[in-house]
Amino acid sequence: MNLFDYVDSKTQEHLSDLYEFLRIPSISAQSQHKPDIERAAQWVAERLRRVGLDSVEILPTKMHPLVYGESLHAPGKPTILFYGHYDVQPADPLDLWTSPPFEPTLRDGQLFGRGTADDKGQVHIHIRALDALRQVTGKLPINLKVLIEGEEEVGSENLWDFVQANKARLKADALIVSDTSMLARGVPSITYGLRGLNYYQIELTGPAQDVHSGVFGGAIPNPLQVLTELFAKLHDKNFRVAIPGFYDRVATLSRAERKALNALPWKEKEFRKTVGAPGLAGEKGFTIVERLWCRPTLELNGIWGGYIGEGAKTVIPSKAYAKFSTRLVPLQEPKEIARLVERQIRRLLPKTVHCKFQTLSMGKPWVAAYTHPYFQVARDALEKGFKKRAVFIREGGSIPFVTQMHDTFKVPCILLGFGLPDENAHAPDEHIALENYFGGIKAVASFYEGLGNLK
Amino acid sequence: MNLFDYVDSKTQEHLSDLYEFLRIPSISAQSQHKPDIERAAQWVAERLRRVGLDSVEILPTKMHPLVYGESLHAPGKPTILFYGHYDVQPADPLDLWTSPPFEPTLRDGQLFGRGTADDKGQVHIHIRALDALRQVTGKLPINLKVLIEGEEEVGSENLWDFVQANKARLKADALIVSDTSMLARGVPSITYGLRGLNYYQIELTGPAQDVHSGVFGGAIPNPLQVLTELFAKLHDKNFRVAIPGFYDRVATLSRAERKALNALPWKEKEFRKTVGAPGLAGEKGFTIVERLWCRPTLELNGIWGGYIGEGAKTVIPSKAYAKFSTRLVPLQEPKEIARLVERQIRRLLPKTVHCKFQTLSMGKPWVAAYTHPYFQVARDALEKGFKKRAVFIREGGSIPFVTQMHDTFKVPCILLGFGLPDENAHAPDEHIALENYFGGIKAVASFYEGLGNLK
Numbered sequence: 001m002n003l004f005d006y007v008d009s010k011t012q013e014h015l016s017d018l019y020e021f022l023r024i025p026s027i028s029a030q031s032q033h034k035p036d037i038e039r040a041a042q043w044v045a046e047r048l049r050r051v052g053l054d055s056v057e058i059l060p061t062k063m064h065p066l067v068y069g070e071s072l073h074a075p076g077k078p079t080i081l082f083y084g085h086y087d088v089q090p091a092d093p094l095d096l097w098t099s100p101p102f103e104p105t106l107r108d109g110q111l112f113g114r115g116t117a118d119d120k121g122q123v124h125i126h127i128r129a130l131d132a133l134r135q136v137t138g139k140l141p142i143n144l145k146v147l148i149e150g151e152e153e154v155g156s157e158n159l160w161d162f163v164q165a166n167k168a169r170l171k172a173d174a175l176i177v178s179d180t181s182m183l184a185r186g187v188p189s190i191t192y193g194l195r196g197l198n199y200y201q202i203e204l205t206g207p208a209q210d211v212h213s214g215v216f217g218g219a220i221p222n223p224l225q226v227l228t229e230l231f232a233k234l235h236d237k238n239f240r241v242a243i244p245g246f247y248d249r250v251a252t253l254s255r256a257e258r259k260a261l262n263a264l265p266w267k268e269k270e271f272r273k274t275v276g277a278p279g280l281a282g283e284k285g286f287t288i289v290e291r292l293w294c295r296p297t298l299e300l301n302g303i304w305g306g307y308i309g310e311g312a313k314t315v316i317p318s319k320a321y322a323k324f325s326t327r328l329v330p331l332q333e334p335k336e337i338a339r340l341v342e343r344q345i346r347r348l349l350p351k352t353v354h355c356k357f358q359t360l361s362m363g364k365p366w367v368a369a370y371t372h373p374y375f376q377v378a379r380d381a382l383e384k385g386f387k388k389r390a391v392f393i394r395e396g397g398s399i400p401f402v403t404q405m406h407d408t409f410k411v412p413c414i415l416l417g418f419g420l421p422d423e424n425a426h427a428p429d430e431h432i433a434l435e436n437y438f439g440g441i442k443a444v445a446s447f448y449e450g451l452g453n454l455k
Numbered sequence: 456m457n458l459f460d461y462v463d464s465k466t467q468e469h470l471s472d473l474y475e476f477l478r479i480p481s482i483s484a485q486s487q488h489k490p491d492i493e494r495a496a497q498w499v500a501e502r503l504r505r506v507g508l509d510s511v512e513i514l515p516t517k518m519h520p521l522v523y524g525e526s527l528h529a530p531g532k533p534t535i536l537f538y539g540h541y542d543v544q545p546a547d548p549l550d551l552w553t554s555p556p557f558e559p560t561l562r563d564g565q566l567f568g569r570g571t572a573d574d575k576g577q578v579h580i581h582i583r584a585l586d587a588l589r590q591v592t593g594k595l596p597i598n599l600k601v602l603i604e605g606e607e608e609v610g611s612e613n614l615w616d617f618v619q620a621n622k623a624r625l626k627a628d629a630l631i632v633s634d635t636s637m638l639a640r641g642v643p644s645i646t647y648g649l650r651g652l653n654y655y656q657i658e659l660t661g662p663a664q665d666v667h668s669g670v671f672g673g674a675i676p677n678p679l680q681v682l683t684e685l686f687a688k689l690h691d692k693n694f695r696v697a698i699p700g701f702y703d704r705v706a707t708l709s710r711a712e713r714k715a716l717n718a719l720p721w722k723e724k725e726f727r728k729t730v731g732a733p734g735l736a737g738e739k740g741f742t743i744v745e746r747l748w749c750r751p752t753l754e755l756n757g758i759w760g761g762y763i764g765e766g767a768k769t770v771i772p773s774k775a776y777a778k779f780s781t782r783l784v785p786l787q788e789p790k791e792i793a794r795l796v797e798r799q800i801r802r803l804l805p806k807t808v809h810c811k812f813q814t815l816s817m818g819k820p821w822v823a824a825y826t827h828p829y830f831q832v833a834r835d836a837l838e839k840g841f842k843k844r845a846v847f848i849r850e851g852g853s854i855p856f857v858t859q860m861h862d863t864f865k866v867p868c869i870l871l872g873f874g875l876p877d878e879n880a881h882a883p884d885e886h887i888a889l890e891n892y893f894g895g896i897k898a899v900a901s902f903y904e905g906l907g908n909l910k
Contacts, residue, residue, distance in 0.1 A: 029766035090768055096664065154766050181670065195669060199767040208731025209551065210882040214650060214852030215636065217754045217782055218746040219737040220730050224755035225686060232687030235680070275675050276663025279807035282674040291673040299672045300679035301770055306757030307778060311484035311609050312654040312815050313545055314780060314853075315756055315881050323762060325769060327672055352734035360767050397669030398769075426770050427665035 003445050006136045007128070007438065014441065015111075017047075018124045021086075022104040022113045028064055028087035028154045037150050040086045041065045044123070044148050051130040053146060061158035064150030072143045078374075078451045079143040081172035083401055084123035084179060085152035088115040089426045096428035109434050110423075116432040118425035122178035122418050123148060125437060129444035141452025145172055149401075152179070155199070155361030156400050163404065173412075174374050175405045178444070180417030181425075182436065183393050187265055188382035188443065190375060191415035193293060193367035193394030194402060196328035198338050199301075202345065203356040204230075204320045210306075213314040221352035223320035224305050231322065233348050234298055238284035241298045241326070243344045249331045253294055261289050264391055274422035293394035297327045298341075323360075327396060334362035363400030364407075372412040377450040382416065385443025416444065458904070461591045462583070462896050469896065470566075472502075473579045476541075477559045477568045483519055483542035483609045492605050495541045496520045499578070499603050506585040508601060516613035519605030527598045533829075533906045534598040536627035538856055539578035539634060540607035543570040544881045551883035564889050565878075571887040573880035577633035577873050578603060580892060584899035596907025600627055604856075607634070610654070610816030611855050618859065628867075629829050630860045633899070635872030636880075637891065638848050642720055643837035643898065645830065646870035648748060648849030649857060651783035651820035653793050654756075657800065658811040659685075659775045665761075668769040676807035678775035679760050686777065688803050689753055693739035696753045696781070698799045704786045708749055716744050719846055729877035748849035752782045753796075778815075782851060789817035818855030819862075827867040832905040837871065840898025871899065 026040035027033040041058050044067045048056045053069030091101035091114050099105035104113040149159045182189045206223035236242045282291040305320035307313035338359045349355050370392050382390035402413050418440035424430045481495035482488040496513050499522045503511045508524030546556035546569050554560035556569040604614045635646045661678035691697045721744055737746040760775035762768035793814045804810050825847050837845035857868050873895035879885045
């Protein structure tokens with residue numbers, strides 16, 4: 001039996017095993033889910049053992065454990081480090097899910113559930129590809145190191161300490177990650193650029209306690225109002241981030257790259273449909289693809305303060321809060337950007353409020369030349385697995401680990417993404433297309449096989 | 456025994472009865488407290504019966520019941536309508552209360568608990584004053600109608616329908632309300648002006664569902680950002696409300712009134728201490744007292760949207776929300792202001808978001824000349840009860856009923872307030888000073904007695 005026939009013959013087994021994984025609510029941001037995080041780590045370790053990896057370990061960190069395993073029995077063949085994450089985003093707002101977030105549900109060829117696309121489904125593609133290679137050929141065609149973490153959705157801080165302390169152990173000829181999306185349905189894609197991410201939170205304090213808006217209104221600073229005025233000043237009328245120095249290090253796109261990116265089979269109509277807003281917005285002077293992949297942003301991710309319950313409460317609150325983030329592009333420096341953001345916010349705020357500013361996480365942007373032969377093997381494998389032409393793309397999201405690994409080991413990072421942009425990663429009704437999940441298993445198996453055949 | 460000696464002799468009885476009332480969490484804005492609202496109405500009705508009112512009734516409305524009772528056995532004497540409310544504001548944020556909001560607690564001469572100042576404590580002052588008159592003199596010196604409602608904190612809508620349908624029954628020579636504050640500790644006060652209140656809520660929708668801020672950020676409308684830009688445009692740099700037409704009908708203060716208000720024993724230092732903010736704010740060209748009592752405002756009361764939990768979530772939400780209100784002054788018209796506010800908001804919003812605009816409630820401002828003899832009786836009664844000079848003041852809060860009654864019956868409205876501005880009405884740790892609670896009982900008893908003695 002060849003690899004693809006084997007994969008096709010195990011459809012039910014792939015899915016029932018994936019369902020088990022998806023049912024564990026391993027939300028890394030919420031401390032009450034710590035036991036689920038532990039269960040998910042154990043589940044991954046058990047699966048790595050089953051597909052034949054040696055010395056599989058669950059490695060505790062200051063927060064959530066890492067899972068590591070390896071198979072080094074292919075002398076002379078490439079050594080590949082595969083990275084993924086078993087943690088997921090919070091599931092709220094729960095009332096907007098059509099089926100429960102942790103009860104995987106099939107509808108119209110899509111599998112719905114938190115983590116289906118980001119990233120449990122994609123990690124599982126690799127587990128099943130390794131299983132197929134083992135069942136069909138009896139061995140792995142390459143040397144493989146697998147590192148699956150539990151803090152990707154909260155900034156991957158402890159992962160990095162681990163890598164620094166284990167450079168020799170993790171050394172490989174390439175890094176493979178499946179945590180991104182394809183350009184569109186039917187367009188298998190290799191991502192060669194990611195934005196970086198800094199995440200911030202501020203707390204503004206006006207009056208020392210909540211006060212009556214009738215008795216005090218008109219003469220005291222309202223922190224909610226101050227918050228709105230602050231964020232209104234952080235963009236200019238062309239949707240550029242209005243923070244001095246923010247764009248100073250942003251690399252200009254080459255004419256060739258700009259042309260290549262804008263020639264991709266990317267459909268604005270589909271994008272508009274996915275967004276579903278009355279209109280689009282964004283930085284003047286750039287196409288939508290450029291705005292999404294190659295331009296930095298500052299976005300509010302959450303705001304709150306005052307009375308947010310049913311009905312009316314005539315209060316001026318003591319405090320107002322915002323969570324927000326900057327997406328960074330080459331060659332912006334996260335630490336410098338965090339400094340510029342905080343400086344400008346403190347400069348803009350009136351003296352009538354106190355401000356507590358926190359940088360919750362920082363991550364660098366990344367972009368790679370895709371000239372290494374492994375990229376060609378990856379492209380061929382995608383085209384075999386999906387029976388479609390594959391393309392090279394960038395992405396607007398962030399995987400700090402990729403940047404860090406690239407900076408540390410100076411090896412190719414190959415991002416084989418099997419999600420789709422409209423699959424609601426980080427939102428209610430997250431899902432993955434079954435055709436991409438199954439195509440992904442075939443492509444990844446082909447990719448490892450192809451790397452083993454490289455002369 | 457004279458009236459004041461009687462009041463002094465019943466200190467424990469006053470308080471233990473008040474505690475019972477305060478322990479009922481009669482929050483009108485939250486539907487889960489409906490049974491508590493019913494209990495509070497029954498409690499009030501029972502007390503009105505005990506002090507000798509006839510035909511006490513609990514009158515159902517579309518939302519929360521009214522309590523009504525009367526005593527009309529003083530022919531030739533004035534007929535007074537006393538109005539108060541038994542409902543209270545929501546108690547959240549609960550974690551900021553030093554003692555539980557519905558467990559009355561004495562500390563340093565202050566009684567803490569939701570409703571102590573606004574308005575259960577002040578309603579109770581009248582109940583105890585009536586009790587004292589009855590116990591000491593055997594009868595009421597005037598004709599009295601008492602109307603206590605349960606929707607003051609949510610806009611008093613059904614109260615007004617009741618008044619319209621019962622004009623003959625409610626007819627009186629004056630309206631007495633105790634739901635305001637004294638100017639300061641030791642300064643008994645009669646309020647002759649109130650601001651009106653319109654309360655609004657908006658819901659902005661950008662993308663059709665929450666989306667990943669990396670995958671979509673930079674090219675789509677973020678409703679949180681749009682919300683901040685909207686509210687930043689609703690004030691100008693002089694803290695004036697930037698809504699065309701908003702100030703068109705605002706009456707100019709007379710030189711005499713301006714002088715009188717600014718000569719009151721009002722202490723800015725105390726005010727700053729109460730607020731506890733790093734600085735004050737407000738409309739240029741007006742003193743703090745004028746800003747608080749005589750100038751209209753637009754204040755955010757609550758904002759929310761996106762991820763507001765622990766840690767980070769890289770989301771651009773579909774929706775952003777704000778609750779906000781305008782305080783109105785003579786001669787602004789609530790309906791016109793609501794129209795102007797909605798028109799300006801729709802004008803300012805970009806076409807990239809949908810907006811749902813709601814006016815949750817509307818209420819007119821009120822101001823009275825205090826030349827009627829009843830005002831002098833009130834002043835004398837306050838000076839007797841408190842042994843201090845009494846003053847005439849305005850207030851920044853809103854009691855829609857006062858305006859409506861004044862417009863309908865064209866009779867004097869006399870606002871005898873026994874709260875203090877720093878007693879956290881509508882905020883955690885609401886309280887009332889015991890000296891004002893006891894002084895209030897004496898003043899109200901004196902007032903009713905004085906009205907009975909008027910020739």
